Amino acid sequence: MKTTSQLTFIVLLLLLVSCNENTKKITDTNDYVAYLEASENEVLQLVKEDFNFWEKKLEKEPNQFPYLAKAAASQSQIFNKTGNIEALIKAETYLVKANKATNYNNAGYLRALSRNYIAQHRFKEALLLLIKAEGNGEGLKGTQKMLFDVHLELGNYDAAKKYLDAIKKNNDFDYLIRLSKWSDHRGNLDAAIKYMEQAKAIAESANLASTKQWVYTNLADYYGHAGRIEASYNHYLKALELDPNDAYAKKGIAWIVYSYEKNADEALRILNEITKTYNAPDYHLLKAEIAEFNGDTALKEEQLKQYAAAVKNSFYGDMYNKYNVLLHAENEKETAKALEIAYVEIKNRPTPQSYDLLAWTLYNHGEVKQALKVAEAHVIGKTSEPDVLFHVAKIYKANRELEKANAIKKELLESVFELGPIMENEIKNI
Amino acid sequence: MKNIKILTLALTVSLIAFNCSNDDDNTMSMEEPVLDFSGTYAQEDQMGRPAVNTVFNASADKDAFNVTTPADQSAAFQSKFEANLLNLSPAYADGGMNALGQDAAAFTGLLATDVLNVSLDGTTTFFDGEPANTLSGRALADDVITVELLLIFGGEDFSENPGLSNDNVSENDKTFLTSFPYLASPH
Amino acid sequence: MKNLKRVLGIGVVAVASCFVIAADHIDAPEVSGGNSDITDFYAFQAENEDNLVFVANIQGLISPANTAAASFSENVMVEFNIDTNQDNVEDLVIQAIPRDGKMYFFGPVAPSQTGLNSIIETTSTAGGSVEISSYGSAAITASNGGMSFFAGPRDDPFFMDFARFTQILTPGDDDGDGEEETAFLPEGSASDTFAGTNVMSIVVEVPKSMIGGSGKINTWVESKRK
Known part of the structure; x- marks a missing residue:
């Protein structure tokens, strides 16, 4: 009897808040449970068949270099679907062969290899290939679009802008998504969303599933940044409707469940379902963070160990430099290692984000004045990414520039969804 | 305890759904959707004869060729085609001609306007050995690449540069259909 | 409370957050073009000799x-x-545009404007539509006003040794075997690059009387993006 009345009370209470705008519950397991249980990945099966088809043809006719590019495309797809780094490296091998067979004179193959290097965070090599493709001239607009991408990654913002102007074309999907990325880089999230929404309209009128899926997940990310959590959630669901195995979209939902709804157990459950079929080192970090939030030290340690083991694979190259610096930076004994990687990252791409890694390492090592110097020269005012701003605020505070630290703190409090609950408390402590 | 939790959850979900459902009363339309064909469509690619852009244009000209109307192509590209042809094939050196009796200028003059000439009066083929049928269309089984190679490399009587004038692939791997849609079913 | 303490205590793994949400990137999708690249064009007399067939792949x-x-x-x-x-200069066009699983055909009709930019000639009296055939099922065809229509996957009808062809056209030693490619491979070694592969086809058969009746026409195919 007692239980029943309690139950009734709870139900009534929930009903009361259910239509309140402040309700924190946006996700519903029923919305996505089917995607988590999508057991057979038919698409992955087909991609593997596709690869076998080209590999068999290559065995028979090794001189048919177009097959090399097709085999590479399947391997890239396998990487996208599974996170398996070996597939990405295999794709590189095929693309190098295809380029050799055409004397590095085929713009399409140069772009394809460049794309592969971008995925591997080998931006400087990617740029060299694109410059060659630009000289070749075939499919020039496509080359220019990628030149924008790479220059943006490398922190060559003037060059990026130049290429953005070169590809300018109203109502062009490829242009709009880049204009959106550019706006985001400039810190204008509203514009970034506006242009991505225009790109979404084009993707929907073209009615091509893969394009729609891409634009939905990117838009979902932006909505998250803007604090429009429900819109973000709905767009991840839209992506899953098109591809029930979209790990990125599921991860986005897991983040909402964790960061916004503070339901760590459910977030972990989602992540564990994803990693049955898709694995990348960053999932271990994410699980470790949620474990920490849950107070589950054992799980956290285990996940960090697994992360460390995973990124030991030399195939990852520089892909995880940023996260390795951040992990090493806070450990006294590993400062030297953190510094070393931070300098590699600055050499690879001298962006504000890379210099932030150096500043953050210095800060953690107690060299707060040095840290501020680096931040003032290369970081402050050049990026609005919240994780970087958080570091800057801490560095200001350590240098007793409290006013400046507080100004950033206010800004960061608007980004707590993006940064997560653990950071939220850290921010409040600034 | 666990059971109650689950029960609570289930109840709230359905009740909330009921309680808040007044803003999604979309009425299902039974009518055919009105299709939107509006807007301007801008050219990205075009093709008349096979492999013309591939063979005769430098990489840097390929994009431009695809967005130049056939009526304007000859003025913009014929001289480049001619230079490329002379560079590529020894058959046109010293006033050499192809089997159609064309010198380099005449042949590239034909090719630089990238349209397919089609007869409405009978046989349609790229080339079948009958002079009258030459360039009267393009049938599925036509070995167009070998014909083009012969015209590029083969000289006046198709006998020059034999190693270059046939790719030695002369038929499709599937049999074509005799009736619509003519192309073989997919693999 | 206990949890909260721990949370406040350590910030080591808070880096994970940047992954999920940072627009750092999902790499931009492949630059478009693939779905507007014309691989081939055919025009030939139909089984019914009063008709002509156009094929775009x-x-x-x-x-x-x-x-x-x-x-x-x-x-x-x-x-x-x-x-x-x-x-x-085009005097007539036949336009094909897909909507929601169907391919719609407009024309032959005199275009309201010639050249690089077009509008869809929806007022054309000639034309029709056909359900786009799906892979693994029989070809779906449709007819209207003497015309026939098809759209969907087919065997690629094209055949050639594309790899060798390209290497011969490009000066120098392309495949790195130490010598320049100066001849095609002999029969038996030469291979059809497109064997075993498919294309997306649009096929339309039209009475010759609707496109000039007799004599010679010039024809070409274009892809145009909205």
Whole structure:
């Protein structure tokens, strides 16, 4: 009897808040449970068949270099679907062969290899290939679009802008998504969303599933940044409707469940379902963070160990430099290692984000004045990414520039969804 | 305890759904959707004869060729085609001609306007050995690449540069259909 | 409370957050073009000799496994151009544009404007539509006003040793075997690059009487994006 009345009370209470705008519950397991249980990945099966088809043809006719590019495309797809780094490296091998067979004179193959290097965070090599493709001239607009991408990654913002102007074309999907990325880089999230929404309209009128899926997940990310959590959630669901195995979209939902709804157990459950079929080192970090939030030290340690083991694979190259610096930076004994990687990252791409890694390492090592110097020269005012701003605020505070630290703190409090609950408390402590 | 939790959850979900459902009363339309064909469509690619852009244009000209109307192509590209042809094939050196009796200028003059000439009066083929049928269309089984190679490399009587004038692939791997849609079913 | 303490205590792994949400990137999708690239164009007399057939193929080298997923973009129109008076300017067009699983055909009709930009000639009295055939099922065809229509995956009818062809056209030693490629491979070694692969096809059969009746026409195909 007692239980029943309690139950009734709870139900009534929930009903009361259910239509309140402040309700924190946006996700519903029923919305996505089917995607988590999508057991057979038919698409992955087909991609593997596709690869076998080209590999068999290559065995028979090794001189048919177009097959090399097709085999590479399947391997890239396998990487996208599974996170398996070996597939990405295999794709590189095929693309190098295809380029050799055409004397590095085929713009399409140069772009394809460049794309592969971008995925591997080998931006400087990617740029060299694109410059060659630009000289070749075939499919020039496509080359220019990628030149924008790479220059943006490398922190060559003037060059990026130049290429953005070169590809300018109203109502062009490829242009709009880049204009959106550019706006985001400039810190204008509203514009970034506006242009991505225009790109979404084009993707929907073209009615091509893969394009729609891409634009939905990117838009979902932006909505998250803007604090429009429900819109973000709905767009991840839209992506899953098109591809029930979209790990990125599921991860986005897991983040909402964790960061916004503070339901760590459910977030972990989602992540564990994803990693049955898709694995990348960053999932271990994410699980470790949620474990920490849950107070589950054992799980956290285990996940960090697994992360460390995973990124030991030399195939990852520089892909995880940023996260390795951040992990090493806070450990006294590993400062030297953190510094070393931070300098590699600055050499690879001298962006504000890379210099932030150096500043953050210095800060953690107690060299707060040095840290501020680096931040003032290369970081402050050049990026609005919240994780970087958080570091800057801490560095200001350590240098007793409290006013400046507080100004950033206010800004960061608007980004707590993006940064997560653990950071939220850290921010409040600034 | 666990059971109650689950029960609570289930109840709230359905009740909330009921309680808040007044803003999604979309009425299902039974009518055919009105299709939107509006807007301007801008050219990205075009093709008349096979492999013309591939063979005769430098990489840097390929994009431009695809967005130049056939009526304007000859003025913009014929001289480049001619230079490329002379560079590529020894058959046109010293006033050499192809089997159609064309010198380099005449042949590239034909090719630089990238349209397919089609007869409405009978046989349609790229080339079948009958002079009258030459360039009267393009049938599925036509070995167009070998014909083009012969015209590029083969000289006046198709006998020059034999190693270059046939790719030695002369038929499709599937049999074509005799009736619509003519192309073989997919693999 | 206990949890909260721990949370406040350590910040080591808070880096994970940047992954999920940072627009750092999902790499931009492949630059478009694939779905507007014309791989081939055919025009030939039909089984019924009063008719002519036009074929446009797009998206070459599709493996069987990838064929089911191949699709037409609804923002790309394929246009057959017909010049009936030998000036290489189109006098008639047949336009094909997909909407929601169907391919719609407009024409032959005199276009309201010639050249690089087009509108869809929806007022054309000639034309029709056909359900886009799907991989693994029989070809779906449709007829209207003497015309026949097809759209969907087919075997790529093209055949050639594309790899060797390219290497011969490009000066120098392309494959790195130490010598320049100066001849095609002999029969037996030469291979059809497109064997075993599929394309996305649009096929339309039209009475010759609707495109000039007799004599010679010039024709070409274009892809145009909205």
